[in-house]
Amino acid sequence: MKQTNILQTAVRNKITTTVAAVTVFFMAHPVWVQAQQQGGLNKAKTVLDTFKTQLNAIIPIAATIILLCLAVSYAGRFIEKTTFMRWAIGVIIAGSAAQITNMFFTP
Structure with missing residues (x-):
């Protein structure tokens, strides 16, 4: 029906x-x-600006720590080479994208 x-x-x-x-x-x-x-909206703008500046500092540090953990887990044979390469390339692209947008949009 x-x-x-x-x-x-x-x-x-x-x-x-x-x-x-x-x-x-x-x-x-x-x-x-x-x-x-x-x-x-002035208060919301200042909160979002401080959040943006803090994220610009945190993302590269987090990407470095994640890459270090991936390298240790690959060296300890916890993950395979293909998995390590996929995750490493993704983390590098994410960290680089954050830095590139920071360079373009910071006056």
């Missing part, structure tokens, strides 16, 4: 309508959004 998707369609239409209404509101009243950003 074929199921009907009437409820799912109704919910989807309500969500689409709500998103469209909010978008039109913010397009029509950009001053309200700017006022909220200037006064209310």
Whole structure:
């Protein structure tokens, strides 16, 4: 027996309508959004900036420690060579990506 998707369609239409209404509101009243950003979001901006600077310091250190643990586990024959290479390349790429984005987006 074929199921009907009437409820799912109704919910989807309500969500689409709500998103469209909010978008039109913010397009029509950009001053309200700017006022909220200037006064209310300064504390959140400072928290996120400090979080970003701390992550920029922690990620390379964590990548180095993970590579050291991988090397020890490979030397102790706990993991195979292919597993070691996959994890090592992934950790190197993740640490490098963090440093490259830090270089590009730091004034």
